[in-house]
Amino acid sequence: MNPVQDSARLAQLDLNLFRVFDVVLRERSLTRAAEVLFLSQSAVSHALARLKEQLGEPLFVREGRGVAPTPFAERLAPEIREALALFEGAVHRTRGFDPRRDVGSVTVAMNDLLEPSIVPHLVARLRESAPEARVRSVRLDRPRLERDLASGRVDLSLDVEQPTGADLRHTLLLRDTFCVVGRRRRRLDVAAYMAAGHVTVSSRRTGLAVEDMVLTRLGYQRDVNARCQSYEAAFHIISGSDLLLTMARRRAEQLHSMVGNHLMPMPLALPPLELHVYWHRQSDSEPRNRWLRTELLALAGALATGTK
DSSP states (O other): OOHHHHHHHHHTOOTHHHHHHHHHHHHSOHHHHHHHHTOOHHHHHHHHHHHHHHHTSOOEEEETTEEEEOHHHHHHHHHHHHHHHHHHHHHHHHHOOOHHHHOOEEEEEEOGGGHHHHHHHHHHHHHHHOTTOEEEEEEOOGGGHHHHHHHTSOSEEEEEOOOOOTTEEEEEEEEEOEEEEESSOOOOOHHHHHHSEEEEEOSSSSSOOHHHHHHHHTTOOOEEEEEESOHHHHHHHHHTSSOEEEEEHHHHHHHHHHHOOEEEEOSSOOOOEEEEEEEEGGGSSOHHHHHHHHHHHHHHHHHHHTOO
16 A cells, blocks of 8 residues: 555544554453443444454454454554553643543552552542542563553553563552561571471462572572462461461561461561562653552552551
């Protein structure tokens, strides 16, 4: 197709179709996209068919009960999301950003183990300042994180500090220390700690937990007798055994009030646990994303001082 034909085709494009494309890409479901857009599923399907016809390329394929983007759609997505963000930013600058009206659906990616200590507080906070907002916590997928943030499928991500490319931004959200949890209080020195059996918690099937990565770097290797998927389960294991659990103190204090056990200082000088919030560079100055980051940082400050 020559440049004149290209220009004519682009002039006929309905920009609303890109909004539909963006939401379907984020939701991976025509049904959920229709709910977000307040359209019928057939209207969403028709819009995608029109966009496919105008662009001359397939955009989505069926995957299970939902849809998955084609390679062409994956390549198109970051620039479409950036263009939509520019439009949204222009509108917000004109009429002023109002969280009670403009936040909409918020998707935050995080490790499963973080969810109990972050999401309830986040939902409560947003219900006060943005009562119409809908909060979704999704599992963190590190290999896809940059694409998820660029496409808008994920607004923000919470994770320990990771190597990132030039398009990802991050800042420190929370800092915490390790403590040791046991059924009974005991005097723990390094020798007693290393001689004990341990429970570790990880959402992954294999690989070292965070505390074991740190211990390995210091030249220590523990005897891990049990590995489970949640700290709640680990607390119950501890209460019926002489095993020890090493974890973040703030989360341990939350569980201690429900389950019991004893919290003891970590006998080794381990570096603090640091949790960061991540976003895509194209959202740096986007009012909605900037406001969400501010709210998360304020929430983190409240959690750190025990005022939440």
